[in-house]
Amino acid sequence: MTAEEAHWIGSTLTAARPQAIAALLRYFRDLDLAEEAFQEACLRALKTWPQNGPPRDPAAWLIFVGRNVALDAVRRQAKQAELPPEEAFSDTEDTEAVLAERMDGAHYRDDVLRLLFICCHPDLPATQQIALALRIVSGLSVKQIARAFLVSEAAMEQRVTRAKARIAKAQSGGSGVPFEAPGAVERAERLGAVAAMIYLVFNEGYSAAGDTSAAREPLCEEAIRLARLLLRLFPAEPEIMGLTALMLLQHARAGTRFDKDGAVILLDDQDRGRWNGPMIAEGLALLDKAIRHHRPGPYQVQAAISALHARAPTPEDTDWGEIDLLYATLEIMQPSPVITLNRAVAVSKLRGAEAALTMVEPLGDRLSGYFHYHGLRGALLMQLGRTGEARESFLTAIGLATSAAEAAHIRAHLDGLKREA
Numbered sequence: 001m002t003a004e005e006a007h008w009i010g011s012t013l014t015a016a017r018p019q020a021i022a023a024l025l026r027y028f029r030d031l032d033l034a035e036e037a038f039q040e041a042c043l044r045a046l047k048t049w050p051q052n053g054p055p056r057d058p059a060a061w062l063i064f065v066g067r068n069v070a071l072d073a074v075r076r077q078a079k080q081a082e083l084p085p086e087e088a089f090s091d092t093e094d095t096e097a098v099l100a101e102r103m104d105g106a107h108y109r110d111d112v113l114r115l116l117f118i119c120c121h122p123d124l125p126a127t128q129q130i131a132l133a134l135r136i137v138s139g140l141s142v143k144q145i146a147r148a149f150l151v152s153e154a155a156m157e158q159r160v161t162r163a164k165a166r167i168a169k170a171q172s173g174g175s176g177v178p179f180e181a182p183g184a185v186e187r188a189e190r191l192g193a194v195a196a197m198i199y200l201v202f203n204e205g206y207s208a209a210g211d212t213s214a215a216r217e218p219l220c221e222e223a224i225r226l227a228r229l230l231l232r233l234f235p236a237e238p239e240i241m242g243l244t245a246l247m248l249l250q251h252a253r254a255g256t257r258f259d260k261d262g263a264v265i266l267l268d269d270q271d272r273g274r275w276n277g278p279m280i281a282e283g284l285a286l287l288d289k290a291i292r293h294h295r296p297g298p299y300q301v302q303a304a305i306s307a308l309h310a311r312a313p314t315p316e317d318t319d320w321g322e323i324d325l326l327y328a329t330l331e332i333m334q335p336s337p338v339i340t341l342n343r344a345v346a347v348s349k350l351r352g353a354e355a356a357l358t359m360v361e362p363l364g365d366r367l368s369g370y371f372h373y374h375g376l377r378g379a380l381l382m383q384l385g386r387t388g389e390a391r392e393s394f395l396t397a398i399g400l401a402t403s404a405a406e407a408a409h410i411r412a413h414l415d416g417l418k419r420e421a
Contacts, residue, residue: 005050013042015218016059017139018226022111023063028070031136031167037066037073112137112222113229119163120193128163133197135160140204147402191234195243195299198226202247206254220251241290242300248283249306252276264409268315280310298334301326320349337366341373344380353383371400375410387417 017038024034041062055061119133134140146156205219227244234240256270287303305326312318327343341363348356357380360373367373378393394410394417401407 008054009046009049011218012054012058013045013062014139015222016062018112018115018137018222019059020062020066021136021139022115024066024070025115025136026111027067028074031164033070033073034066035136037070038062040069041066113226113233116194116197116226117190120190120197122190124163124166125159126193128159128166129193130197130200131156131159132163132167133194134200134204137197137201140201144204191230191237191240194230195227195240198223198230199243199247199299201226202250206250217254220247220254223247224251236293238290238293238295239297239299241286242297242303245283245286245290246299246303246306248279248286249303249310252279252283252310258405262405264405267309272313275310283307284310296329296333298330301330301333305330318349320346324350337363338370338372341367341370341376344376348380348383353380356380357384369400371397371402371406374400375406375413378410378413382413382417391417 020038020041021034024037025031028034028037044065045058045062049055115137116133119136120129124132131145134145135142142157142160143153145160146153202220202223205217205221205223224244224247227240227247230240231237231244252275253267253270255276256272256274257265259265283303284307287300287307290300290303305323308319308323308326324343324346327339327346330339331343340359344356344359347359357377360377360380363373364377374393374397378390378397381387381390381393391414394414397410398407398414401410
């Protein structure tokens with residue numbers, strides 16, 4: 001297998017996972033069985049696709065193979081018991097063509113969204129809802145989910161395990177989370193949790209390092225697809241418009257965020273001519289439509305911040321004053337030390353490094369394990385000529401870096417300090 005083939009197959013399996021897992025879970029109503037069947041289908045794909053070429057519809061192929069794997073497993077477990085009727089699992093058509101046709105329709109397309117709403121059942125605590133959805137739908141590791149939540153890996157493992165146990169209990173006939181898709185009222189009640197999960201999926205792809213960004217890009221695309229599905233269900237909900245606009249405006253910069261060697265390119269240094277114009281136009285139109293509803297929310301405010309960057313022809317044209325006001329609004333709506341940290345960037349542009357550092361310093365206790373806190377603090381200290389303190393912050397940031405690209409970006413600052421010394 002060539003490197004290009006390996007890269008394509010890896011990206012394809014990542015992109016197909018949500019549809020495949022959702023369909024297999026609907027077939028068998030057993031989460032562990034669905035995940036095991038998908039993994040076995042992936043192993044078979046790694047063996048056969050390089051030799052036979054890619055299937056016409058990779059997701060349908062994985063569902064087809066995974067379903068047969070799971071049926072074999074069910075038969076092995078029930079040698080002494082009568083096998084349930086075939087129709088209890090699926091239709092009797094066992095051809096990839098039929099599956100591919102259904103993948104083109106809402107029957108399969110909506111499987112993923114249905115699964116999201118099931119994962120976000122109110123019988124599960126909110127922290128378990130989103131963690132479980134990230135694990136099942138997007139296949140993120142417990143470590144990746146823990147990083148997104150800023151909690152320990154052990155704590156996140158407990159959340160996922162408990163949530164899966166509740167679903168298994170329901171499947172076996174006990175009280176717990178049902179597999180049935182929720183009705184209109186229940187969907188509305190779970191909308192916030194589903195939207196939060198979709199944005200976390202997007203961020204997992206968006207925050208990927210330069211050497212893995214292409215492979216993780218399908219997560220961003222899947223999150224945008226899911227948000228568009230939400231818009232079909234809630235066409236007059238401005239926060240879902242805002243969420244979709246936010247992801248479109250951010251993803252429009254994907255091709256300019258890293259250089260050919262995988263090094264980070266900061267926003268001010270990106271080639272704005274290479275930003276995705278149609279994607280920006282769609283995001284701006286959605287944001288304008290959301291604002292006309294006069295029901296502001298956190299996603300709309302964040303989208304408005306991204307829109308100000310998208311509309312600025314050059315970095316110098318950026319309206320940092322308006323961005324500062326929007327972050328101040330966001331701090332009221334959704335208080336968070338990370339939001340305050342982001343606002344400090346705008347303050348540094350408006351009122352200088354000293355004012356920004358005054359905002360950043362009190363966040364140390366809550367963001368002591370956060371890479372971006374130490375990176376920004378070091379940059380502000382460097383601007384103020386406090387090189388010793390800056391060096392300490394940069395070294396801490398390197399220790400917290402989650403990718404080689406992040407660490408390399410901070411080392412460049414350290415090299416600048418050495419040259420100045």
